[in-house]
Amino acid sequence: MAKDENLPLFATKLAKGRILFQFYSLLIFVGICFIFAYRLSHIPAKGEPGRWAWMGLFFSELWFCFYWFVTTVVRWNPIYRNTFKDRLSHRPSHIPEKGEPGRWAWMGLFFSELWFCFYWFVTTVVRWNPIYRNTFKVRLSHRYEKALPSIDIFVCTADPVIEPPVMVINTILSVMAYDYPPEKLNVYLSDDVGSDLTFYAMLEASQASRFSKIWLPFCKKFKVEPRSPEAYFRTAVEPLGEPVMAKEWSTVKILIDGREFEAMDIQGQTLPTLVYLSREKRPQYHHHFKAGAMNALIRVSSRISNSPIILNVDCDMYSNNSMSIRDALCFFMDEEKGNEVGFVQFPQAFENLTKNDVYSSSLNVLMELEMPGFDGNGGPCYFGTGCFHRRETLSGQEYSKIYNADWKRWRNRSVEDSTSVLEETCKVLASCSYEENTQWGKEMGLKYDCAVEDVLTGIAVQCRGWRSIYFTPERKGFLGLAPTTLLQSLVQHKRWSEGDFHIFASRHCPFVLGYKKIPLKLQLTYCMNLLWAANCLATLYYVIVPSLCLLRGISLFPEITNSWVLAFVFVIIVHRAYSLGEFVWFGGTFKGWWNDQRMWLYKRTTSYFFGFLDYILKRLGFTNSTFVITTKVADDNVSQRYEQEVMEFGTTSQMFTILATLALLNAICFVSGLKWVIADVETLVREQFALQILLCGLLVFINLPIYQGLFFRKDVASLPTSVTYQSTMFALLACAIAVY
Numbered sequence: 001m002a003k004d005e006n007l008p009l010f011a012t013k014l015a016k017g018r019i020l021f022q023f024y025s026l027l028i029f030v031g032i033c034f035i036f037a038y039r040l041s042h043i044p045a046k047g048e049p050g051r052w053a054w055m056g057l058f059f060s061e062l063w064f065c066f067y068w069f070v071t072t073v074v075r076w077n078p079i080y081r082n083t084f085k086d087r088l089s090h091r092p093s094h095i096p097e098k099g100e101p102g103r104w105a106w107m108g109l110f111f112s113e114l115w116f117c118f119y120w121f122v123t124t125v126v127r128w129n130p131i132y133r134n135t136f137k138v139r140l141s142h143r144y145e146k147a148l149p150s151i152d153i154f155v156c157t158a159d160p161v162i163e164p165p166v167m168v169i170n171t172i173l174s175v176m177a178y179d180y181p182p183e184k185l186n187v188y189l190s191d192d193v194g195s196d197l198t199f200y201a202m203l204e205a206s207q208a209s210r211f212s213k214i215w216l217p218f219c220k221k222f223k224v225e226p227r228s229p230e231a232y233f234r235t236a237v238e239p240l241g242e243p244v245m246a247k248e249w250s251t252v253k254i255l256i257d258g259r260e261f262e263a264m265d266i267q268g269q270t271l272p273t274l275v276y277l278s279r280e281k282r283p284q285y286h287h288h289f290k291a292g293a294m295n296a297l298i299r300v301s302s303r304i305s306n307s308p309i310i311l312n313v314d315c316d317m318y319s320n321n322s323m324s325i326r327d328a329l330c331f332f333m334d335e336e337k338g339n340e341v342g343f344v345q346f347p348q349a350f351e352n353l354t355k356n357d358v359y360s361s362s363l364n365v366l367m368e369l370e371m372p373g374f375d376g377n378g379g380p381c382y383f384g385t386g387c388f389h390r391r392e393t394l395s396g397q398e399y400s401k402i403y404n405a406d407w408k409r410w411r412n413r414s415v416e417d418s419t420s421v422l423e424e425t426c427k428v429l430a431s432c433s434y435e436e437n438t439q440w441g442k443e444m445g446l447k448y449d450c451a452v453e454d455v456l457t458g459i460a461v462q463c464r465g466w467r468s469i470y471f472t473p474e475r476k477g478f479l480g481l482a483p484t485t486l487l488q489s490l491v492q493h494k495r496w497s498e499g500d501f502h503i504f505a506s507r508h509c510p511f512v513l514g515y516k517k518i519p520l521k522l523q524l525t526y527c528m529n530l531l532w533a534a535n536c537l538a539t540l541y542y543v544i545v546p547s548l549c550l551l552r553g554i555s556l557f558p559e560i561t562n563s564w565v566l567a568f569v570f571v572i573i574v575h576r577a578y579s580l581g582e583f584v585w586f587g588g589t590f591k592g593w594w595n596d597q598r599m600w601l602y603k604r605t606t607s608y609f610f611g612f613l614d615y616i617l618k619r620l621g622f623t624n625s626t627f628v629i630t631t632k633v634a635d636d637n638v639s640q641r642y643e644q645e646v647m648e649f650g651t652t653s654q655m656f657t658i659l660a661t662l663a664l665l666n667a668i669c670f671v672s673g674l675k676w677v678i679a680d681v682e683t684l685v686r687e688q689f690a691l692q693i694l695l696c697g698l699l700v701f702i703n704l705p706i707y708q709g710l711f712f713r714k715d716v717a718s719l720p721t722s723v724t725y726q727s728t729m730f731a732l733l734a735c736a737i738a739v740y
């Protein structure tokens with residue numbers, strides 16, 4: 001026992017195979033150098049066709065490289081910065097003079113490539129030093145079983161139609177059934193529309209059928225995993241027609257009060273406290289979506305249970321591992337490092353994925369590699385669900401070396417009022433005028449006015465000196481629902497990329513807020529997500545301009561016989577081979593990877609593009625922020641197509657119009673490119689366009705599902721005729737402009 005006391009509560013290990021990765025990075029770097037050397041030495045001379053297009057390409061590349069460069073400097077070698085400066089100062093002498101054709105196209109391409117390069121560098125920084133952790137729950141239990149802190153669990157729901165009560169209750173019951181002293185568990189549900197349906201389902205779960213009284217001891221006796229009685233509730237609660245919307249007053253109902261004698265299960269064990277909350281909503285007050293709900297929960301829970309640790313889950317994220325609380329506590333209660341831990345983030349995992357993951361929603365690489373990479377570089381971000389927080393961090397407190405968590409202080413319930421009195425005081429805390437002229441949403445609680453309140457709040461917590469921890473247990477901690485249609489997935493990524501870019505462009509940018517507060521490598525690591533939206537420009541350029549230049553007969557890449565071509569081929573092949581290897585390593589299939597590549601393209605040309613535009617429009621004051629909730633139910637036909645991995649279109653959307661236009665544009669250019677190959681007798685011409693034709697062909701190949709949706713599929717989920725007409729018109733127009 002005495003020896004046991006000195007052992008840490010968690011261990012951290014370095015990822016294996018870093019040398020291989022570093023070697024790979026070096027290879028890529030060499031390749032990139034060749035690309036630029038080529039670009040700079042082969043700018044078409046004055047009067048030569050393609051000079052402008054070449055310039056555009058040059059600028060795109062310059063941009064990609066810039067992105068890569070900034071992050072490389074940190075890690076590797078200041079020389080690169082010097083090298084780059086040299087090039088920059090040399091560059092003007094190579095720039096074609098004003099008025100020459102191809103100049104701008106070349107420049108654009110250079111910037112795109114520079115951007116890709118910079119972005120690649122950031123993703124390299126993320127992957128540099130991933131760490132994986134494990135916990136020693138037996139030691140925790142030896143030392144602290146009697147002194148375990150109480151836990152508040154927050155679940156948010158916002159719409160009974162797209163987030164069915166069955167699912168919400170399922171999540172609630174799963175978190176009530178944690179392997180943890182029940183008198184120390186307090187579960188709070190925030191319902192943002194105050195739906196009667198959800199409320200009665202809660203009541204059903206807690207009292208009416210006394211379900212939890214039977215389910216919880218059953219789970220514990222038979223060690224059931226996962227502890228979500230979905231099947232039971234699917235039959236127990238049927239939707240009762242139109243839900244009641246938007247109450248104009250707040251409701252706080254303590255459905256089970258763990259302090260009371262009757263709160264027992266059938267075996268005489270205490271039940272966790274269960275609280276239902278619906279905030280007051282009035283048109284003249286902004287309710288701030290999920291962040292607003294979370295802040296109301298923080299206040300209300302501080303009156304009722306005031307636990308030192310808060311777990312937050314989305315309503316679709318049920319607990320899949322009854323040990324998660326103990327895992328998290330191994331970090332918080334570790335004698336040596338525990339005090340500095342602000343939050344412990346578990347990965348997001350999904351239960352409704354298909355084999356080849358047609359919308360690339362598994363987030364496997366992000367969760368299994370990039371997030372451990374964040375952790376290695378200073379701490380993961382907070383992504384809204386499956387996250388354990390120390391209560392103080394959410395009330396704006398700074399970390400200080402003398403801070404010492406006093407778990408005992410929290411143990412006794414602070415409030416001794418009767419249930420009804422407590423409910424009345426809590427209603428005031430959940431009223432919409434309560435936050436007027438306070439620091440809530442600014443320094444207190446989750447931050448407002450950002451589509452990714454979670455990431456923003458996480459950065460702030462880290463900048464106040466707290467450490468964050470990423471923990472991936474073998475048995476997944478939480479399972480949720482991934483989007484099941486293309487549009488849902490694109491819209492979700494639009495919200496994320498817009499919110500992330502908003503953070504980057506605000507005073508909360510890690511480089512500004514985090515200056516000297518978090519390590520530079522973490523600031524750079526954040527760029528990977530925060531700059532998602534910025535990827536749209538370089539990518540759009542790369543999928544449009546080289547193809548149109550092909551149509552017009554402007555060559556932007558080296559001829560196939562030229563040895564400079566090796567640089568391009570090398571970088572592309574090594575980079576993609578690595579990506580495939582990584583994808584398969586983390587459990588994907590080859591087809592899944594191909595789908596992932598397609599989604600990568602679609603997200604960059606639509607979600608990120610609209611996210612970027614929306615951010616600008618918001619900045620100019622034309623639009624307001626919204627939170628488009630991801631649908632968690634699908635009708636049977638949609639589900640069936642999802643299971644069969646058939647791409648779902650079916651509606652009109654500007655996003656689809658863009659996707660279809662790009663696909664058609666590339667098809668036209670590709671056909672005309674092939675014409676060059678077949679009809680033109682001069683091999684010289686053919687050779688000049690080989691890379692452009694290949695790029696265009698690849699884009700056509702990856703877009704096959706779009707052509708199918710446009711022309712060949714006849715089912716309801718194909719692309720609507722209006723999209724076909726519009727996109728054909730736009731594509732032809734673009735081609736016409738390029739040619740004349």
Ligand SMILES: O=c1ccn([C@@H]2O[C@H](COP(=O)(O)OP(=O)(O)O[C@H]3O[C@H](CO)[C@@H](O)[C@H](O)[C@H]3O)[C@@H](O)[C@H]2O)c(=O)[nH]1
Nearest residue numbers: 156157158192289290293314315383384385451452629630
């Ligand atoms: O006005 C609102 C809108 C949403 N929610 C809840 O927020 C959660 C997340 O919403 P969802 O539509 O599922 O969004 P996702 O894109 O799946 O969410 C991811 O991204 C969000 C930020 O954009 C984070 O808040 C989430 O935790 C994270 O899982 C759900 O429980 C909703 O009920 C509210 O409580 N009030």
Ligand SMILES: [Mn+2]
Nearest residue numbers: 314316481630
């Ligand atoms: Mn979700």
